[in-house]
Amino acid sequence: MQPPKSCVCVICGVRPAETVDHVPPKCFFKGVEDAQLRTVPACSICNNGASSDDEDVRFYISAQIGKQNPASAALWDGGAYRTITRKLKLRKSFLANTREIQVCEEDGSTTNRLSFHVPFGTYQRVFERTTRGLYFFHTGLILPAAIPVSATMLAGTPNLDTDEIRMLNVEAIGKGACVYRYGVAAEDVNSSLWIYEFHKAHWALVTTGSTE
Numbered sequence: 001m002q003p004p005k006s007c008v009c010v011i012c013g014v015r016p017a018e019t020v021d022h023v024p025p026k027c028f029f030k031g032v033e034d035a036q037l038r039t040v041p042a043c044s045i046c047n048n049g050a051s052s053d054d055e056d057v058r059f060y061i062s063a064q065i066g067k068q069n070p071a072s073a074a075l076w077d078g079g080a081y082r083t084i085t086r087k088l089k090l091r092k093s094f095l096a097n098t099r100e101i102q103v104c105e106e107d108g109s110t111t112n113r114l115s116f117h118v119p120f121g122t123y124q125r126v127f128e129r130t131t132r133g134l135y136f137f138h139t140g141l142i143l144p145a146a147i148p149v150s151a152t153m154l155a156g157t158p159n160l161d162t163d164e165i166r167m168l169n170v171e172a173i174g175k176g177a178c179v180y181r182y183g184v185a186a187e188d189v190n191s192s193l194w195i196y197e198f199h200k201a202h203w204a205l206v207t208t209g210s211t212e
């Protein structure tokens, strides 16, 4: 899939685009061919400034979903584990707010899981960049910088069986490593809704424009 062209960075909408940026971040994918990943024109400031945020968010996603299948195991072994061993600040923050909780399973048994908070600002920055990029990728339009983008991490699998969600476009990258759904409002092109799913286990909801 070829992205539309732009000589202006599609993330900030201001500076000249002299690089291409991966959306979602390239480090979210392990063992996925480059040709399957999505890239958009970006300036070097938007592109290079993001890799530390990307690694932090990859770590939290990977810690949440665990090594339940080969692809999510590769995400942990091939990157997230290295990130947590290398980044002292991230490690401290993770350990400071992580606790073990007991979760009741459907069969009545209990299992221990880790519960932790993902830093809001980092998560917001990564999903704002990803969404601005994919918005351009699919519409050919640059979302104006003044239009707000807001990202929320969902606690569990959202109900996808509703009329509103069935109307969204569905896109998949890398054998389901990332599936995202999106829709742009017909009456206001700056308003859009995005639902991201990583390894069927981590979900994020992003909206652009007014959200009444």
Ligand SMILES: [Zn+2]
Binding pocket: 009, 010, 011, 012, 013, 014, 015, 042, 043, 044, 045, 046, 047
């Ligand atoms: Zn930029």
